[in-house]
Amino acid sequence: MTGQPSFPRQYARTQRFTLGAPRSYALSPDGARVVFLRSPSGTDRRQHLWVLDLEQGREFTAADPEALLAGAEEQLPPQERARRERSRESSAGIVGYATDSAVELAAFPLSGRLFVSELRAGTTRELPVQGPVVDPRPSPDGRQVAFVADGRLRVVAVDSTTTSDAGDADPAAAGQADRVLAEPDGPEVTWGLAEFIAAEEMGRYRGFWWSPDSDAVLAARVDEAPVQRWWISDPAHPDQEPARIAYPAAGTRNAEVTLALFGLDGSRTDVVWDTERYPYLARVHWSAAGPPLLLVQARDQRDQRYLTVDTTTGATRTVHDDEDAAWVEPFPGVPAWTPDGRLVRIADEGGARKLFVGARPLTGAPLHVRAVLDIGEDDVLFSASGADMHDIGVYRAWFRGSGDQGGWERVGERPYPTVSSAVRGGALTVLSQTSLEWPGTRAEVVRLDPDGGEKTLATIGSCAEEPVLTARPRLVRAGEREIPCAVLLPAGYTDDDGPLPVLMDPYGGPHGQRVVASHHAHLTSQWFADQGFAVIVADGRGTPGRSPAWEKAMFRDVAGVALDDQIHALHALAGSFPLDLSRVAIRGWSFGGYLAGLAALRRPDVFHAAVVGAPVSDLRLYDTHYQERYLGHPDEEPAVYAANSLVTDEGLSGAVEPHRPLLLVHGLADDNVVVAHALRLSAALLAAGRPHEMLPLTGVTHMASQEQVAENLLLLQVDFLKRSLGMPA
Template sequence: MTTGQPSFPRQYARTQRFTLGAPRGYSLSPDGARVVFLRSPSGTDRAQRLWVLAVDEGREFTAADPQTLLAGADEELSAQERARRERTREGSAGIVDYAVDAAVELAAFTLSGRLFVCELRAGTTRELPVQGPVVDPRPSPDGRHVAFVADGRLCVVAADGGADGTGNGGADRVLAEPEGPGITWGLAEFIAAEEMGRHRGYWWSPQSDRILAARVDDSPVRRWWIADPAHPDREPAQIPYPAAGTDNADVTLALLGLDGSRTEVTWDRARYPYLARVHWSAAGPPLLLVQSRDQRDQRYLTVDTATGATRTVHDDEDEVWVEPFPGAPGWTPDGRLVRIADEGGARKLFVGDRPLTGAPLHVRAVLDIGEDDVLFSASGTDMKDIGVYRAWFRGSGDQGGWERVGGRPYPTVSSAVRGGAVVVLSQASAERPGARVEVIRLDADGGEKTLATIGSYAEEPALTARPRFALAGDREIPCAVLLPTGYTDADGPLPVLLDPYGGPHGQRVVAAHNAFLTSQWFADQGFAVLVADGRGTPGRSPGWEKAVSRDLAAVVLEDQVDALQALAETFPFDLERVAIRGWSFGGYLAGLAALRRPDVFHAAVVGAPVTDLRLYDTHYQERYLGHPAEEPAVYAANSLVTDEGLSGAVEPHRPVLIVHGLADDNVVVAHALRLSSALLAAGRPHEVLPLSGVTHMTPQEQVAENLLLLQVDFLKRSLGMERPAAR
């Protein structure tokens, strides 16, 4: 019987994991009167629109509609824009990003490489005629100019489309242009965007008269070729890829004046080649966070804007590694350094040399620095509960301590953006789909008042996730278990499917309903699904994250096995039928499980895995395993395709399905092909599913839908389960 409702795999694919129609990308005016955000008009429409909420009126209106601005034409993306979206895992369309001036009166964005500006109070939009294709436009703080990147040039144009006060009429002006091939101005290099969380390459001065710009020379970086075997008539794409142990791009900075002046910024780039963070606000001079190549030392530098010279204001060192964090560093209004650092086994928020937080809080990001306090996100004793907090550094709260913002009587996954005394607070929970988004006024004494809510057009999922949270084993590994809808004890033991990410920067066990939708769907196909966050995953403690140093494979696999065996005492696990699936690091972990612990695991779906760790990028891989020239044995022992890596591959042979996108420029398909070759050479049967035209994030609707169905079919076949049509 047909209900007319799409299957979950189809709905999951069409809604882009239920993100379409949900509000995101908030900006607040300093007076809290306007909230700017992105949202598509329905749960299946990919085209994001720019919206404004007039808080006092409680009125939302569309400020910019891409379909109107493009007159219904399809979007055309430049190669640089496609690369930016891949790095940010952006799969939607329309206005996917924007930037505003200091007053949040003017927004700038691109569509099909064309530059548009929007007057946010009136909701009127116009195109600025500039030479494109335009990437990453940003208004000056005073709203008079818009800077942007086009073909590696950093340019500026008057925001009103008229004379820009420089004697150049209304035309765009080039502030810096490439001096040769492989050079760009104003863009983040590959590893900054992929691994450091820095997606920008230029920063306006608070006075709107200069720009601090990154010059990237990737000519030292080894070239790789990404071909499309399904279209042999097409020329392969050449990409610079800094694999572990090879040369990185050369990144420098310069201060570029609108008057044509140029001042080079200098620091010890031989010792600190990585530019991880840049901050420039009215509270102090430009701040740089630079790292050594081994990432055991990072320095906070201030820039003398007259000479370009830098001075160290703080130095963090760690015998394992140091970590850059979102939103830090920054300045308080009275000129004190705001940073996040590990101290005494805890991850703390510091203002100057003074810690504002301590255990059990595990600080994750700085969200805003106010006149008297810092807004930040953190997890506490309950790792799945990620809250928004404020801590005071002066005034009535200067005696220390912190408090939660928008507290709920249940765990949440929360984030926030602040403008003045007003906060946009987004809170997801395990109890219901999506997130509740509220506009809240914060009082100086810690009081709160809800001013408005921002609605979501996201679709309701066709199923309800019911995670059961637990701490497994002696190490108290955070876990979630999902059983089939309607399961009772009389149904008996179930085949088990482990569904981890299980590695650095990827927490799966969180208090958010939608995080478990795919796991619940797999459970409804007849599995007991286990999601476990072992050592190496974020949110618990520095020691928990850094336990994987130089021993990545053994540690992460051990925790998956321990969690499975510990929870088998409580949940209906059939340990004679255990499978594992994963993507990216999770795919690597699934490969480890099938090859090294076939006594525990009976089948594996290995998706987009990193198999030869020498083929992944410098900043990520060298952080955990060191330099391959200095520690070759570490790379060999942790890889899946080396003799040492396969030496742990013991009998019996278990069914393995390797899945990989042929257009992946992050984890290139060579990883999957080398694993397949190694398995074939070892006489180990396996299956390979190549995905033509698919990158690392698999945004295509048909691919995302059918990939779920094919995995279920493989798992049921491999575990000897009945194979009715997946629901």
């Protein structure tokens, strides 16, 4: 009989306890079915497609990837692998799918092949098409499936045979039933895919959209010819050629993105807008409630426009525009139309982030709106945080008809904070909630009443493992700035144990809220605490959830604001918790790694050791959309980049005595924060005579999701921190 695994091993093999948990829901408008993904166990990476039949009260598997591949190993095409890296997807099998409007048919890729599932019957079959297939999506009527293969946008009839269409000029498609809708007109051109910037920074992971009538497809043309080329090599395999990637670093040229409308009858209509002034295509929405709706942004991101598309001519018209002295933000789920044709958007106004329908705000303080989840006949379903940033709820706001016209209410409200999200279809909603009160995620199928309130109809089971430890964070606000913090002490700690060495464990930057009312979000911090630390997670200014001013406080001063708030929180908490301020370490990854490097180099009077994971150390090496939003264009703001970078002369001049132990960790295969960041930082430290350690991760990307790597990375960090702070091994 074997004992329980250690937390690092369990955390790694369960992929942070996400395996076995249901996710990615679709609900049929007739209220009969809930479709979702779930792997068979808490350690199985292969996601299956499931159907919950509410009328019969049973769950069944619609698609099993192992059966569909007859036990063969899954082979990922390069474009699919890139899509998963951008979306931080590390599981296997059926990791995503799309359905028709009736949720009768689902389409998904597997090993570059195209499969469709008839969801009522639970049967799945392969469609004979030219591959490798990326991002297949059924038409709303369920009769066609569009997909991308080798940069071409293709379409196939669901009832197709293996007879090739007469109009398909591609000889490689002989014996296939699909045909090309959009053919690349250059070696660096693709149709129907999201470019790197859209997927990595804008949250737009798709590149084509079906018309509501299923007779046309609106597709993005991406030309990467203007983008500089970088090379990602694997030094552990010198016999292999480096990978060539298009990476738009700050101040350099982006990919050129345009749109065209392709009719299934062979017609093409190019969409026209001022791409010179508004080069970023942030969002596309097309529903039966109105014409196609685009959100485009200026390069400096201080201006964005909402455009409608004339599908006959391709001409666009501005229906709204947003401007901001710092930056404008694209939000999930918007822009969109209400059923009666009013514009739904999220915007900053009067110090609050509000939900608008037309010109009318439906919300106000204290709600801080985060995303639109669904738009009904009378209401909008959205997520928001309130006075407490860590409590993220699902809300309804009514814009006409029944209910509290103009008011809002929380869905699934409990007597304690949660982190909630929802997917709605017809009369049904799947409400997913995490809390500090229980481990994992609870998913309930509910029916929302027209006038408010809801009724639970079913619960979707989870196969996820329960952690071998329990997180016990205390969520507090620190200091006069009221910085949200989670403080974690070792299990069994008593006051007689005295002050503890401190480990700051932040992300601390944009889009990276860590202090949330979710048990699993604090598991790693609790494990570090159980090694003998008082762990502090602080969400300073720049992190999301409180107000526009809170998020935009780091405009042009990312380093100063982020670092100052960590110190402010640390000192403010010292009066209430057993903190030994003579032994303070900090660890972080990505922006958190950058912040850890800042802490050890610029404030060694406060911080005594740092684990610097995948840091963005030379800010000119990171991408355009992210870096220029906060710091401006490097040619126009060179002093800002120098002051905020770790490796420039001015940036390193902020490094003061004494030297503090530094552990640099970076994946050599990282194509987001490339390893050049860590190597340049190491070289600059060496030139300055500053000792440090370097841990290269062979074959690891920005996710570091390999089981052995994830497990041992935790153990090595603890060993380094204890050595550096003089703690017993």
